[in-house]
Amino acid sequence: MPQQYLPETPSQTAGPYVHIGLAPLAAGFDIFENNFNQVLTQPETQGERITIEGRVFDGSGTPIRDVLLEIWQANAHGRYNHPGDQQQDKPLDGAFRGWGRSCSDFETGHYRFETIKPGAVCGRDGRLMAPHVNLWIVARGINLGLHTRMYFADEDAANQQDPVLNLIELEVRRKTLIAHPERRGDELVYRFDIVVQGERETVFFDL
Amino acid sequence: MSQINELYHRNYDRHPPALVPEYKTSVLRSPKNALISLQNSLSEITGPVFGQHELGALDNDLILNYAKQGLPIGERIIVHGYVRDENGLPLRNALVEVWQANAGGRYRHKKDQYLAPIDPNFGGCGRMLTDDNGYYFFRTIKPGPYPWRNRVNDWRPAHIHFSLSGDAFAQRLITQMYFEGDPLIASCPIVRAIKNDDAVRTLIAGLDKTASIQLDSLAYRFDLVLRGHRATLFENRLQGKA
Numbered sequence: 001m002p003q004q005y006l007p008e009t010p011s012q013t014a015g016p017y018v019h020i021g022l023a024p025l026a027a028g029f030d031i032f033e034n035n036f037n038q039v040l041t042q043p044e045t046q047g048e049r050i051t052i053e054g055r056v057f058d059g060s061g062t063p064i065r066d067v068l069l070e071i072w073q074a075n076a077h078g079r080y081n082h083p084g085d086q087q088q089d090k091p092l093d094g095a096f097r098g099w100g101r102s103c104s105d106f107e108t109g110h111y112r113f114e115t116i117k118p119g120a121v122c123g124r125d126g127r128l129m130a131p132h133v134n135l136w137i138v139a140r141g142i143n144l145g146l147h148t149r150m151y152f153a154d155e156d157a158a159n160q161q162d163p164v165l166n167l168i169e170l171e172v173r174r175k176t177l178i179a180h181p182e183r184r185g186d187e188l189v190y191r192f193d194i195v196v197q198g199e200r201e202t203v204f205f206d207l
Numbered sequence: 208m209s210q211i212n213e214l215y216h217r218n219y220d221r222h223p224p225a226l227v228p229e230y231k232t233s234v235l236r237s238p239k240n241a242l243i244s245l246q247n248s249l250s251e252i253t254g255p256v257f258g259q260h261e262l263g264a265l266d267n268d269l270i271l272n273y274a275k276q277g278l279p280i281g282e283r284i285i286v287h288g289y290v291r292d293e294n295g296l297p298l299r300n301a302l303v304e305v306w307q308a309n310a311g312g313r314y315r316h317k318k319d320q321y322l323a324p325i326d327p328n329f330g331g332c333g334r335m336l337t338d339d340n341g342y343y344f345f346r347t348i349k350p351g352p353y354p355w356r357n358r359v360n361d362w363r364p365a366h367i368h369f370s371l372s373g374d375a376f377a378q379r380l381i382t383q384m385y386f387e388g389d390p391l392i393a394s395c396p397i398v399r400a401i402k403n404d405d406a407v408r409t410l411i412a413g414l415d416k417t418a419s420i421q422l423d424s425l426a427y428r429f430d431l432v433l434r435g436h437r438a439t440l441f442e443n444r445l446q447g448k449a
Contacts, residue, residue, distance in 0.1 A: 005215075005293045006432045011222050011408040012383040013230075014368065017316045021306025021332045021368055030319040031273055031330045033263045055269050061386060065216035066318070072254060072376040082253035084211030084374070087448055099255030106318070121246045124444050136379050141232030143223035143400050145379060149250075168243060196236050206217065206242035206253045207377035 011145065014138035018068050019103055038102035040115040042070075044095040047076025051189045052150065052179065054107040055136060059197030063109025067139040071113055078119030078131070109185045117152065122132045123163050130158035130165070137194065140187030147205045150192045153180045166176055168203055176202045213247040213419040213445065214377055214434045230396045232358050249446060252436075254376040257302045259336055266334050268317065269307075269347035273330030281310025281348035283424040285410065286384070289341045290371065293435030297341030299432070305345060312353030312363075321353055323377035337388055343375040352391055361433055364391035364398070371433060382402065382448040385411045386427065 019027035032106045038095055041049060052071070055063040064109035074080050079090040081098045098118075115133075125128040133150045151159050159165055161179065168174045194202045225237035245251065265272040270279060286305075290298045308314045308331065315331050323401035329348060337343045352367050353373050366383045373379075392398055392411065401407050409432075418426035 004295075005300060005435065006291060006295055007221055007409070008218065008293060008402050008434055009380060009404075009409060009431045011380060012368075012400075013387075014381045015383075016318060017306065017314045018368070018381075020314060020316050021304050021334075022370060024330070026331055027315065029273075029315055029330060029333060030268060032334075034261050054383055056227075059237075059239075064236065072250070072377070074250075080249055080253040082256060084253050085249055087249075090318075095253055121249050122446050124246060127250065129250070131379055134376055136376070138381055139236065141230070141234075141236030143225055143227060143230070143233060143237075146238070147377070156437075159401070163246060164248075167245070173234070173240075197239055201240055203240070204238055204242050205218075206244040207214075207249065207411065 001107065004080060011143060013140060013143050014068060016066050018066070022068055022101060023103050036101050038100050038111075038113045039127050039160070040096065040098065040100040040113065040200050045116060046093050047095070049188065050115060050117050051187055052113040052133065052192055053189055054111060054114060054192040054194060056104060056111070056139075056194045056196060061198065063104070064139055064196065065104055065106050065109045065111075067104045067111070068101065069111050070099065070136045071115070072134040072136075073098050073132075074118040074121045076116050078121045080121070097103060111124045116155040120158060127163045128158070128161070130155050130162035135194075142196075146196070147207050148194065148202055149177055149205070150179050150190070152190065153178050173203050176200060209248045211252050211374075214252060214375060214436055218322050219433060221401070221406040223402070227396070227400040230400050233400070237413065238432065246274035247445065252375045252445065254374055256298065256373040257372070258335060262334060262336065269329070269331065269333045270343060272333060274328045277311065277328055278294050279329035279348050280328075283346070283403050283425040284349050285344060285418065285420070285424050286367065286429055286431040287342070287344035287415075287418060288428050289355060289428065290343060290431045290433065291339050291341055292373070292433050294438070296435070297339070298337060298373050298433055299341060300341050301337045301341070301374070302334065303337065303343045304332070304370040306332040306368050307347065307367045308349040308353055310348050310351050322350070336376040342427045342435070348384070357396055361396065362391055364389045364395055371431060374431040375434070382431075382434060383410060387411055402420070
């Protein structure tokens with residue numbers, strides 16, 4: 001008998017009130033004792049503290065102010081906190097899950113994550129990937145969550161060799177995935193604006 | 208520790224396309240460029256792991272988790288089902304998060320201006336982890352339909368929003384559950400964004416009289432499927448050389 005597969009459940013938009021379920025404090029009420037949020041670090045987390053900040057723009061150049069973003073990243077040594085990561089040469093960091101969730105501000109559209117700079121992760125066929133953060137974006141008007149990656153401008157040598165960046169034929173599009181650092185007092189901020197549609201449209205992936 | 212393999216490629220024919228002009232907000236929020244397809248690496252086949260200790264005792268009980276001076280008004284229902292992967296295997300410890308309007312179609316959200324009133328005893332969100340069989344259940348009030356500014360007379364069918372986090376970041380999914388027999392399903396531009404009728408049917412929960420609690424709550428059954436992992440791999444391409 002041929003193998004019968006179950007079809008994946010179809011996606012639907014998260015809608016304008018996604019915050020009620022995924023970030024109720026942002027929706028305007030307090031219901032859960034423990035809320036998932038945009039801070040990935042604990043005091044014991046290893047690695048260099050960074051802030052990722054930016055806005056998400058629609059096809060008219062207007063910031064999308066009801067967007068919800070999640071990030072997934074490796075620890076400072078380049079290992080994911082997940083049993084499927086078998087890079088035994090790299091230590092796990094028990095104080096780093098590697099995942100966070102942030103909502104854009106309803107007025108300004110700014111989102112923000114407080115995290116650490118990830119180490120390089122082993123890619124396919126033993127090719128090292130440059131340090132990167134995986135992002136997933138949902139909002140009203142987005143029918144299927146958009147996946148992208150953020151790379152670091154100060155990792156130019158690694159970026160040149162990165163197998164995923166090198167899949168993107170157009171140099172001008174590759175640049176949409178590179179975040180630039182700026183010092184703000186003690187804070188190291190990487191600014192990562194995402195353009196959903198139009199000129200300088202961010203690269204989105206089919207994973 | 209078990210090796211985790213690549214996911215099956217996503218079948219986009221069963222998902223809504225990014226641009227669906229009938230759903231007007233998608234016009235400016237859909238990429239013009241084609242997605243760039245990646246072969247899976249560790250970044251896609253791993254994902255966050257959640258623990259029961261992170262959730263509260265009433266997190267899956269929307270009837271009680273925001274009750275202040277009494278019970279919320281509306282139809283008491285249980286929603287339950289299984290989360291599986293495309294291979295039919297149960298997805299254990301998957302984080303299921305839900306949110307919805309109250310019985311009158313009003314959301315507890317600072318941006319919702321609909322004139323139907325807030326229910327002081329209803330919050331409208333819940334969350335849970337699937338058990339070892341991939342089973343989840345929660346209790347709630349059946350949400351009402353509500354009007355929205357798409358065309359001036361568009362109404363959403365009664366629905367509950369679902370967010371699922373399985374064991375891989377590339378399985379991440381948000382969808383909506385509808386109720387069997389709702390005549391608004393057929394005319395909804397958000398539902399109609401899905402072009403495949405069979406795929407639409409999988410979003411409609413069936414009335415489950417068997418699981419209802421006598422003199423207390425009706426039940427609806429809603430099963431979900433996330434992307435499955437390939438079982439066979441002859442070379443360890445994902446994390447370096449074999």
